[in-house]
Amino acid sequence: MKVLLIEDDVSIFELIGERLAQWNIQVIGPEDFQHIMVTFKEEEPQLVIIDIQLPAFDGFHWCREIRAISNVPILFLSSRDHPMDMIMAMQMGADDFVQKPFHTEVLIAKVQALLRRAYNYQEAQQSDIEKWNGAEIHYDRAIVHFKDQKIELTKNELFILKVLVKAKGQIVSRDELMRKLWDDERFVNDNTLTVNVNRLRQRLEDIGLINVIMTKKGLGYLAVDA
Numbered sequence: 001m002k003v004l005l006i007e008d009d010v011s012i013f014e015l016i017g018e019r020l021a022q023w024n025i026q027v028i029g030p031e032d033f034q035h036i037m038v039t040f041k042e043e044e045p046q047l048v049i050i051d052i053q054l055p056a057f058d059g060f061h062w063c064r065e066i067r068a069i070s071n072v073p074i075l076f077l078s079s080r081d082h083p084m085d086m087i088m089a090m091q092m093g094a095d096d097f098v099q100k101p102f103h104t105e106v107l108i109a110k111v112q113a114l115l116r117r118a119y120n121y122q123e124a125q126q127s128d129i130e131k132w133n134g135a136e137i138h139y140d141r142a143i144v145h146f147k148d149q150k151i152e153l154t155k156n157e158l159f160i161l162k163v164l165v166k167a168k169g170q171i172v173s174r175d176e177l178m179r180k181l182w183d184d185e186r187f188v189n190d191n192t193l194t195v196n197v198n199r200l201r202q203r204l205e206d207i208g209l210i211n212v213i214m215t216k217k218g219l220g221y222l223a224v225d226a
Contacts, residue, residue, distance in 0.1 A: 001024070001115055003111070004039065005028070006036055007050075016049070016104075033054055037065050048075070050077065052076065053078065073115070075094065076094050078098075079101075090199065091195065144161075146209055147208060151203050156196050157199065164222070168225070169222070171216050173219065177220070181193070197221060212225075212226050
């Protein structure tokens, strides 16, 4: 596995590189912080870790650039602790957020969970099409078609949608979703799940799938036939 670490603090870069190398994960960095997409396209990493505060352009900029061409898992790593930073990161398509200073064990657990979820899940999922509310969900390509429109989902969005649709008509609790999604909920900020579900719901509404994912206050979420 190869991870692109977009971090300008050399000591943090080296620390993460050494720790992930112990798990046979190669860490690479950009040679030029103004042309990060060149490195991304050339190296084709399986995961990207981005700091928010960077030379030239911030991490949000590079997250947008990557998401425009790829669904690769993205993890933000930042000393900024304002809730809006996490919300912005998730809304732009990030999969997780770790605040500095961090425990390396937590970071490694999150990296492993993202890689396992993105690639083991991708290998295991069937190349079938599920029909739901007149839409076609292509699990192998992370695409939802509805009428003459389509959207591409991130790994988190696809995973959440599949869990909810497979349990159609039944309430899936937040705790169950977090356990399925992040493997170990101790490492999850509760707000992250809310942001991911809201983003998925908005993506579906953008192509005309309205009120197909319901929130049951105090209970969880429900995929319905509209």
